[in-house]
Amino acid sequence: MEQPVIEVKNLVKVYGKRSTAFTALKKINLEIQKGESVAVIGKSGSGKSTLMHLLALLDRPTEGNVIVDGIDSTKLKTKQLNTLRNDDFGFVFQQFFMNPQDTVLENVTLPLKIAGKRRKERRELAMKALRTVGLADRAKFKANDLSGGQKQRVCIARAIVNNPKILFADEPTGNLDSTTGEKVIKLLFGLQKKGVTLIIVTHDEDLAKMCDRQVRISDGKVTEDSASQSKTSTKKPKKSTTKTKTAKNQTAKGEN
Amino acid sequence: MKFFDILRTANHNLFRNKVRTMLTVIAIFVGSFTIILNVAINTGVNSFIDEQTASLGGDNFIMLMPSGSSEMASSMVASSEPVEFVEKKTGETEVGAFSDEDIEKLKQIDGIDADSFYSxxxxxxxxxxxxxxxxxxxxxxxxxxxxxxxxxxxxxxxxxxxxxxxxxxxxxxxxxxxxxxxxxxxxxxxxxxxxxxxxxxxxxxxxxxxxxxxxxxxxxxxxxxxxxxxxxxxxxxxxxxxxxxxxxxxxxxxxxxNYYIMATYDTNRFSEDEIKQAIADAGYEAWTVSDMMGMIRTFFDAIMIVFTIFGSIALLAAAIGIINTLLMSVEERTREIGLDKALGMSSGRVFTEFAVEAISLGFWGSAFGVVVAMFIGTLANSAVHAPGGFLAELPTFNLFEFTASNIIPFMIIIMFIAFLAGTIPAWKAAHKNPIDALRYE
Structure with missing residues (x-):
């Protein structure tokens, strides 16, 4: 069997100290295969955001391991974690998190600037990413002057500018109306076709159904994982990449 | 991230909040302007004094006088007490002048250059x-x-x-x-x-x-x-x-x-005090360059100290201004910092970015201070030397003297102070947790 791109073992996350301690995650086990699209679904406070933060190596677990590409992240130094995030991960946030006073281009080049790439290379890669999201003509605009949908597409451009292996999206359509949301969804699944692993945190069932796999979190535990119900479904994403949205929806329904 | 990028980003961030940056720069400007003018006066006065010293033959110059000369000089100013008359032997030299034996004796004192005697x-x-x-x-x-x-x-x-x-x-x-x-x-x-x-x-x-x-x-x-x-x-x-x-x-x-003799002494072997002591032991008096210049220097030094204190107080206030400005900036940019960190920026880089912002504030403040001080100093120099100006009679005395060696170290010091002030907000920024920072609204 192929090595999972992210593997989580007995993940526990406790916030606060003894008397006020709150266990957000209780022994989570998860394997995510390369090229998969995974929806992490859960209500507010269920622990889904915490799980994403740990998967994305933004936070360290209290117990357990997060293994990225066979490397145990808990054994890495902060500096190596930073590099790993910068090289392999892309992030799309619900609130966009753009620097509003900077231009679109400057926002997109940020990960490359952090990586220490040269200006010329930064520009080229950023323009390529902007072309992918169809906003190359807005490169010189101030980020603030864009519409919500455009902002989210800029965020996607920023997330893919470093050619990541895994793309984390936290409620990527949460702030968008249905039409612009669809555009963003199309973009995200288009990336999956190119081999990017998608991890989408959402409480939007429709979006979740479009993913190859749904992981439900409740009270810090995985209550349902579509992959564990039918082992074959984990193999599907690679084949299903060319399939239509409806086909995927049907698969999702069947598993529900 | 390359250093040049950090520098650019820091100045870009400063420029984002123009009014606040400008006010902080003005605060630094006030302090640095005061101090740089002060430094310039100090340099001007000292180079003038040095020039005057050189006119006496340099630091190795010493003026020899018969014992009691200085009291005699001061007694002319102060109300003179009656002095009992003592008849002198014939042939004895006039009081206050050197005899040939005196000169021979002085030439024997170790350290004094006998060939330099100029009377x-x-x-x-x-x-x-x-x-x-x-x-x-x-x-x-x-x-x-x-x-x-x-x-x-x-x-x-x-x-x-x-x-x-x-x-x-x-x-x-x-x-x-x-x-x-x-x-x-x-x-x-x-x-x-x-x-x-x-x-x-x-x-x-x-x-x-x-x-x-x-x-x-x-x-x-x-x-x-x-x-x-x-x-x-x-x-x-x-x-x-x-x-x-x-x-x-x-x-x-x-x-x-001969009422007085100018001579030089070996400064490598004797300090001013030592040579004066040697001359006093022989029964004479000596004035060194310090004695002559001491009064002038003391006077200017006192002024310098007062102005330096003013400038330092202004700079202290400016340093607190830097802390305040950057702390506000850290709060405002919490989310941005979180994003930077989420995207893989290290704490060290975040710290450096804010520290460089502080140093840039120091640089701009001190640079404006220097430019304005040079402008005003140059105007003042020509004003005091114009006919009727209080230095019109001293054309070689540049009241304000600006040199690279007095400006550059001073600017570096201001930038260092700015850096120290910047460490508090920079530390705060560097220790922001990316998740908390991203949640922050």
């Missing part, structure tokens, strides 16, 4: 200066033979007469400051090469002698050098002395009392 025999008497540019005549000052080459006298124009055998035979003078205008010449340069007349009276024969002399230089006004009087070549001295002492016994002319 300017002043020629005094009734006399005048005159020129064909004016009908008026002006009373003569102390006439002194030009000192040897190690006494560097600052000149406003012309050059010092080279005291070789050839030059000693020429009738040449270096005029004391102030006489040029009185003698009817517009500028210091105009009088160079011109001939003026020195007239002197022989008191016993009641006879006037006038000799024509060429003006080869004009002394620069100074605190010390103005007391040098008119410097005359050997030929002029001989001619005037012939006139003044005609009819006197020849011993009288040859035995003019």
């Amino acid at each position: 300017p025999a002043p020629l005094s008497g009734t006399g005048y200066y005159a020129s064909d540019k004016t009908d008026k005549k002006y009373e003569i000052q102390n006439l002194m033979i030009l000192p040897p080459g190690n006494f560097k006298i600052p000149l406003a124009a012309g050059e010092l007469v080279d005291q070789n055998e050839e030059a000693k035979k020429k009738n040449q003078v270096v005029l004391a400051p102030g006489y040029r205008e009185a003698l009817g010449y517009e500028t210091d340069e105009d009088i160079i090469g011109q001939t003026i007349t020195i007239g002197i009276k022989n008191e016993i024969l009641d006879k006037w002698t006038a000799i024509d002399v060429e003006v080869v230089g004009v002394e620069a006004s100074g605190i010390v050098s103005s007391s040098m009087g008119t410097l005359i070549s050997h030929a002029v001295y001989d001619a005037l002395a012939d006139a003044v002492y005609e009819g006197y016994p020849s011993e009288y002319r040859d035995n003019q009392p």
Whole structure:
């Protein structure tokens, strides 16, 4: 069997100290295969955001391991974690998190600037990413002057500018109306076709159904994982990449 | 992230909040402006004092006097107590002057250069200066033979007469400051090469002698050098002395009392205090350059200290301003910092970025301070030297002197202070947790 791109073992996350301690995650086990699209679904406070933060190596677990590409992240130094995030991960946030006073281009080049790439290379890669999201003509605009949908597409451009292996999206359509949301969804699944692993945190069932796999979190535990119900479904994403949205929806329904 | 990127980002971030940045820069500007002006005055005063010192022959210069001279000098100012009269033995030297034995004894003191002894025999008497540019005549000052080459006298124009055998035979003078205008010449340069007349009276024969002399230089006004009087070549001295002492016994002319002797000492082996002690042990007194300059320096030093305190207080306030500005900036940019960190920026880089912002604030504040101080200093320099200005008589005294060596270290210090102030907000920014920062609304 192929090595999972992210593997989580007995993940526990406790916030606060003894008397006020709150266990957000209780022994989570998860394997995510390369090229998969995974929806992490859960209500507010269920622990889904915490799980994403740990998967994305933004936070360290209290117990357990997060293994990225066979490397145990808990054994890495902060500096190596930073590099790993910068090289392999892309992030799309619900609130966009753009620097509003900077231009679109400057926002997109940020990960490359952090990586220490040269200006010329930064520009080229950023323009390529902007072309992918169809906003190359807005490169010189101030980020603030864009519409919500455009902002989210800029965020996607920023997330893919470093050619990541895994793309984390936290409620990527949460702030968008249905039409612009669809555009963003199309973009995200288009990336999956190119081999990017998608991890989408959402409480939007429709979006979740479009993913190859749904992981439900409740009270810090995985209550349902579509992959564990039918082992074959984990193999599907690679084949299903060319399939239509409806086909995927049907698969999702069947598993529900 | 490359350093250049950090620098660009830092200045870009500063520019984002123009008003706040500008106010902080102004705060730093006030402090740095005060201090840089102060530093410039300090440099100006010290280089002037150094120049004056050089006119006395440098730091190794020492003036030797018979014991009690300084008390005598002060007793002339203070209300004199009656002094009991003691009859002196015949042949004993006049009080306050050196005998030949004294000079021999002084030459024996270890460390004093016996060859350097220069005892300017002043020629005094009734006399005048005159020129064909004016009908008026002006009373003569102390006439002194030009000192040897190690006494560097600052000149406003012309050059010092080279005291070789050839030059000693020429009738040449270096005029004391102030006489040029009185003698009817517009500028210091105009009088160079011109001939003026020195007239002197022989008191016993009641006879006037006038000799024509060429003006080869004009002394620069100074605190010390103005007391040098008119410097005359050997030929002029001989001619005037012939006139003044005609009819006197020849011993009288040859035995003019030496009231003081200028000499140099070995500064490598002796400190000022040590050489003064050695001279005091021999029964004489000595004045060093520090003694002469001490008063002036003390006066200016006191002013400097006051201004430095003002400037430092302003800078302290500015440093708190930097802390405040950057702390606000950290709060405002919490989310941005979180994003940077989520995207893989290390805490060290975040710290550096804010530290560089602080240093940039320091740089701009001090740079404006320097530019404005130089502008005002230059204006002030020309104002105080303009006719009627309080330094009009001291043309070589630049009140404000700006040099790379006084500006650059000062700017580095300000930038360092700014950096220190910036460490608090930078530390706060660097320790923001990316998740908390991203959640922050």
